Amino acid sequence: MIAAENLTKTFRDRKRGLVRAVTDVSFNCQPGEIFGLLGANGAGKTTTLRMLATLLEPTKGRATIAGYDVKSQPQEVRRSIGFLSGSTALYGRLTAKEMIRYFGQLNGLAGKKLQTRTNELIEQLEIGEFQDGRCDKLSTGQKQRVSIARSIVHIPPVMVFDEPTSGLDVMTSQTIMSFIEQCRSDGLTVVFSTHIMSEVERLCDQLAILHHGKIAAEGTVSELQFQTQESAMEKIFLKIVNELEEDNV
């Protein structure tokens, strides 16, 4: 469902010259699976996910989402994904309900279908009591629920989460984590990035450790545990990254 092949992204920076943000990243993720991208800040996680979401165009390599090519069929790709990140926000002057309807309309829903789906999400995510409240007046938890509704209003087969719990409190993070698990149970293909080890341990079926834009290691959590002879995710991560740094020296 998600197939990335040698995804590479370079850009020019006035101070640093040619910067390789992501180099030859390849992975596959199937329906009902969660694929995690683990890495420190600046490792290339967001750039990779932005390429998958067609926000950035790959300099090299290719990726397909639900069978659509990110370069040549960006609109179809965007119709097939739900995107949620910690930094995405809501339109403050729209109500929760208007927000859901707006993204439903952008995704091609209209009339009765749009109304039914909006009401369904309002009920499912318990948005009812604040559905007519302006988004800028909502609590963080309420905003997050509206964000979730916004991302799945069109029932996408693929979900992309870019550090979705960043900056959230424990309770709200739990809502997001449960939502990601629910996506897997519903048979969606899920890719998500994080730098929080506990999230990886809890959620990921497959993961790739990204370091300086390259995949340093890939596999299931138990495969990486076996490979590094470490049990804690934090230690696994540090061991792999440190070994890579030593090799580079």
Add this chain to the structure above:
Amino acid sequence: MFKNSLSLIVFKKEILESIRDKRVILGVIVSPLLVTPLLMGTIFFFAGKRAIEKRQATLDIGIVEQQPFPELTNWLEDEETINTSNFPSRDEASQAIQGRTIRAAVIISEDAQEQYNANRSAELDIIFNASNENSLNALGRMQGLITKFDKFALNKRIQLKSLPESFASPTLVETTNIDASESAGALSLVLGTILPYLIVISAAFGGIQTAFDLCAGEKERGTMETLLVSPASREEIVRGKLYTILLISLIASFCAITGILAPLALGIDLFKDLIGDQISFDLLSIFWMLLLVIPLALFTSSLLLVISSFARNQKEAQTYILPFISVVLLPAILSSILGAESSIYTAFVPVLNISLTMKQIFGDLSEPLYFTISLTTSILYAIIVMRLGTVLFQREQILFRT
């Protein structure tokens, strides 16, 4: 206008958000419709009142007679609009002006009487203080009175020489205003100068807040990424946003026109003192002006969209606004200086061309060639900048600048 419904969806949502923005409502609707007319009315009211007071006030004038010149001094003393007082010397008169006990003084030269009697010019010197507005006003009034005295004295000299009255008037000038309109001509001229400038400014600046909010603001708040990941293409997003800025700019312009013309057309009491009766407007002229505003507003809206797309946040967008202000303000100011009958090359200068065409419409000056070039080039410039805005919006380096 909307190639497909996604642009329309974006447009509708942006309009909904804009009309819920108090800053937009205040700046685009409330201020031009209520605050501007009130402000203008207040200024005109007090300015008019002050002008009347100035004309009617009795002025304290000093007279320094180095030698008696009763023909003039008696004449001045008989004038009801001034109070005269005698001073022994020029210095004392100057001190009185500085001390503001008198506003100006007439110094009569030693041989004034002698020169006057010999049918020559009697030398007078009016002293005043240019840094004092009242003293400056007194100078004008005194010059007027002396001119009146000259006429009186001249008539006397003519009578003594048994010459006809026309001797002192080699020509007899009469003026006839051929403007058939009932409205005050001077006011129409003032409106013709101010209105185009005001319409251009309101069309250009009315959309600033919206433009900054729609692009730079979205980047700042983190909603841009959410929108970009939707199925709407970047071109559709740009179009939806651009038409929102355009509509807000047009509303701003319309409100500015209404805010000025409506009180005049309705003959509100506050303006009656200024214009006399009601002023009438040709509806066709207003239609042509509104037509001209559209390409102008599209041009400035596209420029604003370019600035807003480039900026990382609203604060940064505000720092980029200076070149935009220059691009709009300078031609607009120039249009109020240049006459309506300007060279044809000005029809190619963006903003200036629209402004001057409006001036021509107001001045009942029909220039079809100028109008056509002006409208065509403005549409062309608007399309070019609109395309530039779309291209910039497609660029990752612009959208994800950090």
